[in-house]
Amino acid sequence: MRRSLQTILFALLPLALCGPALIACGSDTEPTGAPNEDVDAGEEPDADPSWEQPALVRVELNPSRLAYATGTRITPRATVFDGLNRPISGADITWEVSPAEAVEQQDDEARWFVRQEGRVTFKACVAVDAGEPVCGSTDALVDNTPPDILIESPAPGAQLLAADHPSVEVRGAVTDPNSIVSVHVNGEAVELDGEGRFSATYEPHFGINSVYVTAYDGVQNREGYAQSDFIWAPAYHPTGEDGTLTLEDGLILNLGQNFFDDGQDPEFLSESQVFTDDLADILYLVLRHLDLNSQLPDPVVDSSALVLRVLDVNVNEPRVELDLTDEGLQLFAQIPNLVATTAGGLELNDQSLSLEGDLSASLAIYAEVRIAKNSAEDDFEIELERFDLALERATPNFVSPEVNAVFELANSALRTSLEEMILESVNLSFIDTLPQLLLDLFTSLEDAMAAQSFDLDLGLGEPIALNFAGQISQFTPVHREGLEGVIRAELSTSAEPIFEQSPGVALMSEPSPELPYFLSSRLQLGLNLALINGIFHEVWNAGLLTMDISEMIPAPFNNLVQAARVEGKLPPLIAPPTAGEPYDLMVHLGQLEIELTYPDRVDRFGVRLSVGANMGLQAGEIGLELADEPSIHMWLIDASIGEPQFDANALETLMYEQLWPEIEGAVGEGLSFAVPAPDLSSLGEFSPELSNLQLTLEQSQPLSTRQGFLMVDANFRGELVLP
Template sequence: MSALLLSSLATACGEDDANETANITDNNGTTGGATSNATTGDTTPTSNTTTGGTTGGTTGETTTGPPPPPPPMRLTVTLDPALPIYRPGLKPLPVATIYDAAGELMESEQVAWSIEPPEAAQALENGRWEMLAEGDLVITGCTTTPGADGDPVCGSRDILVDAGAPRITLSSPQPGAELLAEESQSIVVSGTVTDTNGELTLFVNGDEVELSDAGEFTTEVTPVFGINHIELTATDGRQPIAAETAVDVLWSRDYLPVPEPTEANNTTRALLDGGIELRLGQQFLDDGEPLRIGAEDTEVTARDLAGIVELLLMELDITSQIPNPLADSDEISLAVTSIDVIDPVVSVDVVDGGLELFIRLSNLQVNTEGFFNFEGQELNLNGGIRASAAAYSRVRVEKANPEQELTVEIETLELAIEDAEGYFVSSEANAVFALAESFLRDLLEDTLVDALESSFLDAIPETLIDVIGELEQILANQQFDLDIDLLPPVALKLDGRLNRLETHLRSDLTAILDAEVSTDQPEVISDSRGIALSVAAGTAPPFFSSSRIQLGARMALINGLLHTLWRAGLFEIDAYTILPENLSFLLQSATLSARMPPLVTAARPDQSDRSLLVTLGQVEFTADFGLQQDVYGMLIRTSADVVFEDNALVLSINAEPNLVIWPISTTGDTVMFEPEALKILIEAEVWPLLADALAENLSIPLPAFDLGSLGDLAPSLSNFAPTLVEARPITIREGYLIFDGGLEGSVPVGGF
């Protein structure tokens, strides 16, 4: 990975090295081998001829040297270093390769060089040419020895000299800007593109944008809620590599302001009125299915509030409410040994200001023992009576504002015996009991009514307080301790308080909760409009039309948690200590800084197959090399879901992020790290820390509905603990996380 990260550094250094590593030139001004880079050549190879002769007709003999070399036929030109584009100031070495007619290399030919236009470059003493001006140049080399046609043999090479890719200067929007919809219906992108050579073209998010003669531009981008990433690309028709930059801005219809720190409380906080709504629907209160216990059932399960009351009535110790013995005299002795409630049926309806309960007790068994003297005859009262009864109760459930205490109390309780018959050992006792106005009947019925009323007055409010009162504590004083490498430990607190209860006739009982998010750390970042809101404050959650229990948590609650962590400096990271050793020695420091808070939004189908998108925009990585400082921008996106786990809504983040990295600025000629190389580093070393900071222990607890206190009324229910069950996966609807589920609690049948 280090080789890739240092590729740009090697390229930058290689240009100067190339200027110092020219081919070695011999004393005759030609290069070794079959090439020549001499500026001039006037040395011509010659043949040595030896002549000898005789006089007076005597024959003479002449001796000649080797034949002259063949003339040059072809010349090719290359440059060292060989680059597609040369910057002004570079000093390439022209190299000529010369061949004769037979294709053989000619190693000793000298070459004369020229350049066009002449003012675009200058020849140096070491055979190199320094590039002086941008544009299209042609360098030509010609042999000093004529070719076969008597003219020098020449070759040339086109040279493109360009100072670099265009420079994009962005005036608007500012990096990390928080834009408000009513102020910015669109995102205005403006600035200038400059270049000293070539024909400029600019693209903004892939669309070509018109440039003025001075290179100025202005265009508009249609925003969406959340972090908008804007990419700008400029070309000059010369450089194969385009100039690229980008900017991230946040756009929202509204922002929820956050409290400013005070001397009394300088920690970071956020307040969300109505951040959570919990709807107890009619199906949760009463699904219309009474509890029934089959002969082979080993446990019984309650799935609604009515079922819980039915379970309680079956196990209620009503006998303890009876002042035994009922009578103890010479005329009558009567005691109730037990009262059994078999298959009670409870109906619960929501009414204005509370609940109505209709209780049907079709099978009451009152077991007795004793005697009764009737007209001189002692009647055996061992046995008991079987009765049916009906009860109506109206329960006031009220909390109109945050200051008012939650009230759950019985306003009305009416109970009547509908029918009763004796099953005493004595048939005469049964006959006496059957008399409409008998003392025995009145005594037993009045006792039963008093016992049931006393039991109901205790049991019904206790059950409802356990269920509804849980809403008061659902989010109270929740704390998440974040201990992440390189970051100071942070305690994130979520405190939810019941604001009010609303009743909707025959529909639901809804609890509206306010939430306060805070940390134990002072504010580090203060320049923020607040928490971005995808829907206006006060918008009701889009609950499903039919459900047992639903919880709607505003996306602003999760974003409030992340916004609070951001303001506390959790995303200001000293990245130097996590760099590999083969990179850290190059740097004096390296930091990561998030210019805007992380944001969770609903994912579009073209973005992810998961329900949420977590985005960190305008994260700036600053690398200080001592002689040079580079700043890069990053956009980090990852998909996520909110899952139901351990009775809470838990943020589950994808392990693989999508990173976009671009250079923002450098104090050198070019940035030292290629963006692709930096991406590898961030994915391997930095992203795991950021993912932990985003999701470590972040969750929203749901009601536990701990009904353990019912054990005081019915000991067999001491361990009865109904739990929430998920009816469908967590759904994202119109700026809300919607949990849709039910309640289930089981107890062994053995106690019945």
């Protein structure tokens, strides 16, 4: 009975020993017997020479690893056991390695270099006195890299139209010498077919999108990774053959009813400091400080019967109202108390009467101004089409009672002369002042955008000149709402375009005839998102992001790298935040590709860079301010030999410290547009006090993105310091 139990245990023992992955048993010929570990202490097994024969071969690899890279030297070691599980020393072992072409034996020793990826079997056999040899084996997994992933769609650098691609099909293939355990597309698991291919659907958003695929083979401690960046947009605005971009609605401008008149009087901080918030306030100051004295001859009348001099004219507390019409502006004004100080003499019935004293009067004014600009090439049309000035009241206050009595006579020469004097002087001033004031206001805005040029220089090769020109192509008054202006913008560079196949500048939405203005604003400036993206497109198309960056490689790495080059597969693009970023906008650069050339290899990396930006109005400019630190993501696209010389983390540091400061400095110059306050110094011709009137442009509320426009709500704030 004991012999029967021992026989069963000996038969099961090899099966137990074959379980661990690194313990291999004879698979060609099973041992005829096995050691009995359950023999009681001190009990001798039956005398049988067969127990001393080889029964088990265990194979181990040195070094012991889960996976080996090609080129690794492996030294297998075989341990032979007899039927009692005792090691047998000096056994004559024969080695067989398969596939034979996967290895190279070193000096006829039991050492092999693995030369190709895949599974390599190391098999050790030992002869027995009779029967088949006893063998054992183990496998080595040779795996240089993680699974290789090819994204076939969408292609890196693609610029897709929403109508053709409402959703994006992601297609590709995964290859690896080992079995693939898992594949994910943007974090979602997908299945592979029998040929290692995968597919998935991606829902895109406006701007630069990223599709990334990971794959794991269960052997490598790193996942395979591939990424493809592409642009998705509802529409694209094409550029000319020379790369010039023209946007008919590059900027929009709305001067609202409150810009002209908000119904409030000027703010008098003191007798010498006044603040204005609308054009009606400025006209109030024009009337209040109107220099009528310089408009009058001295004397006003010089005849044998009447000599009239006007020593001074003061206008007290005028009232002004401005309303927008479908043709332009209507002005209602009143001067309730105009006082003219007089001198001279009147000959009446052989009597000489003094004209010393003053005359107070009340005037009412009504004017209609037509405003139009029909195209970018036309000049502003600002005409005073109607001007009515009525003398409502005139009250004499002369020293001589007789003169007061004469003035009261309806047809007296004195009354007629004074009334004509008042009407002609005020009429002349307004004809010269009001249209010119509006013309200065509008043309100064256009002149500020007429021609601007920026030199974009990364310090690598010739600088690129970016040229910007803006012209008001339409200026339309809307009754009680505002003057709506559309500004045509033109962008060009000094370089030849290098991406001729690009469909143009990505648009956030289809062009719409409706302009996205706020209600009841003083001044609105709208910057078409396509204009900023047009700037990026121009500098990208001119080659600013395709360049040799060998000089940027810091020591000591520059001794290893023969050449370094960056290529911008896609233009930079600005878009609203999509992931809760604390910025007005996000600027994206993708897909940049960096190629590093060494004496024996070429490594290529992809780069996706994003940086936040805030938009605002400051110091007479509407522009974008980039955040200090960008977000940079790099990944390996291809390494010609095994692992890359430098990993992505090391190159991210290079991007942060070397390349990004240069890109930020060069591109940042093109992200602002001058919108200075109008120059109203010409008002000094009519009133010297008004030559000190200073206007500044101030932002009223935070930026808003509306229908593809970056809208800034602002107002002109005027300050007048009186002597």
